[in-house]
Amino acid sequence: MQGVLRKRVFRSLKKHFIRYAMLGIMVAMGIFLVVTIVGSGETLTRGTEAIAEETNLEDGEFEVFVPLSEDQEKEISDMGVELEREFYYDYELDDPDMGTVRMFKVRDHINQLHYIDGNNPLDLNEVVVEKRYAEVHELNRGDVINIAGNDYKISGIAVVSDYDGPFKEISDTSCNSKSFGLVFFDSEEYDNFKNSGKAQKSETYLYTYKLGGKTTDKELKKYLKDIKIESSQVDDKLFQEYWERTAGIKDELTDAVDKLKDATDDVNEAVTELAKYYDGLAELADGTSDMSDGVNELDDAVTDALEEYDFELSNLTSFLVRADNPRIFATKNDKIVDIEVGIVAGIILLILLAYVISVFVVHSIESESSIIGTLYSMGVTKNDLLLHYVTLPVVVTFIAGLIGLLVASTGVMAPMIAESSYQYFSIPVFEFNVPTYLIFYSLICPPVMAVIVNVLVISSKLNRPALSLIRNEAKQGNIKKVNLKSKNFIFVFRIRQMLRELRSTLAVVLGMFLSLLIFMMAVNCYTLCENIAKDYANDTKFEYFYTLKYPEKEPPKGAEAAYAYTCKKETMGYNFDVTILGIDNDNKYFDIKTTDSKVDVVISSAFAEKFGLKEGEEFVVSDEEKELKYAFSVYEITPYASGFYIFMDIDQMRDMMGESKDYYNVLISDKKLKIDGGRLYSITTRSDIVKGSEVFTELMMPMIYTLSFASAVIFCVVLYLMMKVMIDRSAQNISLIKVFGYRRKEIRKLYLDGNFYIIALGTLIVLPLSKIIMNKIFPFMISNVSCGLNVKTPYMFYIVTYFVILALYFLINSFLVRRLDKFSPAEILKNRE
């Protein structure tokens, strides 16, 4: 029987070709977008994973004060750990437009270079430049770059997996290849530079490692932490000076007490001797003896006290495992959200479209009610017909899915989707590939969704008794029988029509909701990026933010001293850096009143938004270095978007961290300060922050355009199809009232204009609702992004969107009004066949 009915399926498809073609195009477009967006994400993810494998990506890295000795390196090697020195210098180029370059040797084993163009430096005057920096500065192989007064020919353009996201500092929220890039020297030339005395900062002793399976990260870290060094071993004058001033105080104190002890012993001895010759000095001798005893006690007490404090210096300054390194797999982490959102959004879209199709099927079932009843009376079963009625949705959605997959597989739009990643991350251009699971997704999900939704929706329609179907008895739900008291005929008629078409109305509202949800995703992406750019510019009052390695005793004039300490806090599976910033209450760069408490702190709005913290709430941050946890209570949330900050009084913080009363490690200034480069960890300028924030908008624009376009298409198609089916279902009634003498305008009023109220009212509800829901979902979508969640949208946006929706409705309505003319008054007189 299905064989015969199948013929009917294709005839129905032919008859309603435009309807099914539109739905098919929607499904195909949905699959096309999912495959393109998710496929691009997977292409980049798998591509960067392959490069990481190929270039032997590190398992982690660490920095030390003093390079490890050969023995220490051997011990680590004996632990089964492969180690590579990847020491570097940061060098600010003479041309201010060229920013800072990080100078490395070409790597031998770990984090090898993957060449986009060219090869290793074959000569001392050749360098390899990292891809993104080269692109931004329009550097190509064969060009010359001047570094520290020397011209270097670029022998190659390359990427390295440990700088997939070329963040200058681990704590940076965005990459800016305009101001930062990597260069790789021949080993000998690197040493030449090192010995030239041209370095602006001290060399960073960075080691990368591969664990090899015998040792864990934790074990390696413990081993490194236990390596103590003598301060004199550190080949850095600035460190020496700093150490002397801080930990060196121990020796001074011991020396002073020893001297005091010697002096009191001498005095006591002398006075005791003199007392033998002069009467009256016995009392003085007793006093000096007591004093000597007292000084001896002081000496013991000082010795005990110093033993309590750890003045030994660990060689390890930082330890970063691969998973905590935001530079590694930055592209992959960025794409996780795209992949998850793409898959889920695709399923939601398919459910909506399957529902729209089911409305058509229900329309068919209702109009074929007596035929179905007759077939039932002959013994045809419900399952036979169910199978028949779901065949067309399955065929249409399957073919559409296949088309969407095939078109997407050509990679026609993939470059546009991936472009923003290629313009941000330092990765090679990968050939677009569709993973196997997306092929199954594209071919299986559309028909499966069509089967599930249609079976659920039409099953009840086919459950009616044969007799009821033969008689074409309309099954009226209670809501459709609602008693309307109004005397206004048009109003009552419209309500009745609306209730009669409840299913189509529901599809319209659902379609509107889904399209607005997708639109709100785009809106949130856009407003977040815009707000970040705006807030960063507004909140950043300083021009320079210096993070110091070895601060001078006194902060320079014109600079505000602060104390920054980085901790970690986890949310949604991601571990973010949180900076505890100790500041003076009168700090002119932060309009913040801190408390005299170590617990009650002021936090930045970005921190509060990201971690969902409110005033009065308690929270904990982890100090992974010291393996401690700090508990705080939110005293106040201050509007500060550019980073996750906990602000507290600097004295309270010094006390909490066990630092001296004049300790600081940050200088904030509105002018450039003259600070020896060797003292610095980093300099963050206002311009860096503002430029970095603007990158987000550029990065997201292709996605924003795609989502906005998709949402508009979904809205228009669903609205058009559902309004059309409402009219078609009323064909007989429209013919009837034409027989009565109703004019076109009056018919439009009765059958079409009611939809205006659905759209107008529906939009009023759905527009803010979709924004609220998206605001709830959005944090999960950008769970890996280190920024606040300011997605506040101006009221004007809602008003404009509302009127755009109404304008789209009127446009669609104007197309459908013509359809009313198609129904002749003779329709009602025709036999039902």
Added chain:
Amino acid sequence: MYVEIKDLKKSYGEGGSFVQVLKGVTVGVKEGEMCVIQGTSGSGKSTLLNCIGGLDDIDAGSCKIDGQEIAGLKKDALSEYRRDKLGFIFQFYNLVPNLTVRENIEVCRYLTKDPLDMDELLDTLGLKEHANKFPSQLSGGQQQRTAIARALIKNPKLLLCDEPTGALDSNTSRDILILLEKINQKYGTTMLIVTHNNSIKNMVHRVIFLKDGEIYKEYTNEVRVPAKELEDL
């Protein structure tokens, strides 16, 4: 008896809208008989047909078809019963509009393992030359013949006809009745025909009159008038 009905009761509605449509009908039809059920509107004739056809539940009493009790059968069992034993013809033809005549008939052909020969049936019903036409290309009589063919293709032992000529003109009605007569003779199909048409009673073996849900009168025609000779159709 092929159809054995005893004290069959059927009602609709509750409270104020309660109507006892069949008030204990007892009737029997022999195998191969053509039987007409007549009565005024609301007498319960269509309800009786629907109960026999398993389209409507039976409140009380017994309804045996070919020895099988259908009262109390579940939905699936009723479906099987209709599939195996019944053919239905309605006043409105209820053909699938986008299937041809042949395809409309084929829909029911697959319901049985032992269908009648399609071409022979098309020939018998005069539909051979219309086999590839769609319902909209046929006259009312041709559509009804297609509906009859659809009902007969699975070779049912019992054919239930609810106003089979109700939507047809006099000449076409006669053609349909001739056809039913022919089928009865050729295939030995037992037929129950509900009709308002008074003339049809003369062509059948048995006539049952219903009034207010009860058997008012029933009799067997000693002499049957061939369908082609019926008047006032």
